Amino acid sequence: MIAQQDRKLALSYISVAYIAFLIGTLMGLLQVFIRNDKLDLPAWLDYYQILTAHGVLLALIYTTFFIFAFFITGMSKSLGTFGPKVRLWSWVGFWVTLLGTVMATVLIVIGEASVLYTFYAPLKANGWYYVGLALVIIGTWIASFALIGHYRVWRKNNKGQLSPLFAFMTITTIIMWLIACLGVVATVLFQYIPWAFGWTDTINVELSRSLFWFFGHPLVYFWLLPAYIAWYVIVPKILNVPVFSDSLARLAFVLFILFSIPVGFHHQLTEPGITNFWKFLQVVLTFMVIIPSLMTAFTMFANFEISGRKKGATGLFGWFKKLPWKDIRFTSIFIAMAFFIPGGAGGIINASFQLNEVVHNTLWVVGHFHITVGTPVAMTFMGLTFWLIPYLTGRKFTKSMKVLAFVQIITWSIGMLLMSTAQHVLGLLGAPRRTAYSGYNGHPSAMEWFDGILSSHVTMAVGGSILFVSAMILIYIVVMSMFLSPKALKVEDQVEFPMAESDKSHTPKWLENWWIWIGIAFVLIIIAYAIPLSSMIMHAPPGSEGFKTW
Amino acid sequence: MSKKNEHDGLDLRGTLISVLAVGIIIIVMWVAVYMMYVAR
């Protein structure tokens, strides 16, 4: 078990994650009922306020706090106990991120920031909302640098050695995150905050959108990579096999540093202000970032097959039956991976230049991120939560909790399958995203969309309700393993942190020369962004005043 | 070089078929939406 003080740190992060999860999923439940016209909100509460809270609390806060809890635990386990400075700065990072979260949440609740989590200008929220978001980012930077500091101490004490795989992947994710945040920090600090507080009159809208998406796409990889860490390092241990290939795992991760950032324009394919050449160039770069995920798919199946064959499986698919299906730590993550197959395929479609016109800002996109971040990522985090909290609290993961964990995972899968299928189909038919209930005055096309069995509001609401039940079961499991489950006094009751052996003996040392990867990343960013961004600044139209349209 | 032999000795036929199935899913979905794009 890791040091008491490191455990306390990780548990604090997890607690905030699940408070955000609780509120965020409740907001999700309310939405499906409003869209179904089954619920009228009180006058002080608005659909878009709920939608903003749902997005911010789940996509930004739950993920970020959980990710740091996972990183802190794994780094303490693989590199050793944190030193006093690392611990201090991790706490500072925690409090700053929490302060930012509370500020942003309060402003959403009082109706001063119904701008959704993309906060596109010139919708103008209260200036303190942007300050809150900035503090969230700065807090994660502080916590990130604390982890980098911990890693550097290890490197100094282990000269010439490759770091453990978990630490390597954590540092990769953090480097990508630090670079990605430059875009959002630039726009919030130099555009939104001065404008929202009235120090400047207008804002360059297209520039702010582009800087946001400079950050927005790597943001999704900031969610995905921790899940990939679990897939590469935790899952093999549960399967009782070594890491399939240490060098290819590291290669896949560094490719994410290179290609997850210079791709933001694929979120802006249907808008003006960027020429087709630059849009298409970033589409090509987006396709490059698919390659490490193709590598990951192979590695995952290889783990399964090797593990099954070790247990005596024969034939082409005999290994499938030998997988540890009764182990919820595995089954949860397996289902998470399965959801990522259509999720990833949908992502390729979204990024395919003009095909984006079919799906852009339709419910398809909502379906897409519920089967990417909402299930592959979130369900991997759930599968980690089951053992991570007992590991940190020294409590048992009891039989009844294991049963409940199965119920939770199955319900989440069914709920998400129903809801996201409905959303994908509706989106292809043309139903827009981010809308409260509307029949467009009974327009026949709008009526048609919701006529199908799969594509009805009812399917979405049933799916959403099942998801909420699932979320509440998870909260119960979290509370039990946090405070109430019996202490694991005997060694055999103690929950382990499953971390697979990785053979580094054939891994080239240059993979861990970060300056190479950071250097190439910046070259690619400059190629992809320098000219279009500078033309947005030089040929800028008169800027926009702010509007509060809610 | 020992690693090379170790890897090549593994029976991963099931893996190959599985990933190719993933590839087919990707292609089918992509082509379906492409057809929708062309039809609109």
Added chain:
Amino acid sequence: MHFHKFEKIWLVFGIISLIVFLSVVGITAFSHDHHPAGGMDTIDPEKVNETAPFDNPGVTQLDEDTYQVAIVAMAFGYTAPELKVPAGKEIIFKVTSTDVVHSFTIDDTKVNMMVVPGQITTRSYIFDKPGKYLILCNEYCGTGHHYMFTEIEVY
């Protein structure tokens, strides 16, 4: 760094698929003009109503086979009198916003345009089938976002 033989097969298969996808969209986009909505023209968002073509929004026939449709988007509607265009002719949509970001999206067509204040979004489209098409905003623009729609008649 060593790839298993099957992993090489898989990556080659995968990468070729990606190249095919990119070639199909790239070639049709750049040689057949199938690229998504866009445009580099700018406009003063406060002077939209005085600036051509938005000073006279609606349908204008440019020549025998081409029509231009100028639309001003604002919270929560579109300024454009009676939209009626013929099927089988090229329709050039030009849209801008006087306030926040919107979209101009025609149901069941390829017209799905982001509308950004300060910029003019352009897309040309040929309707095949006559009928009444729903136009809606699919970018969140405020409390009335879901009431922002209109209709275009294709004859």
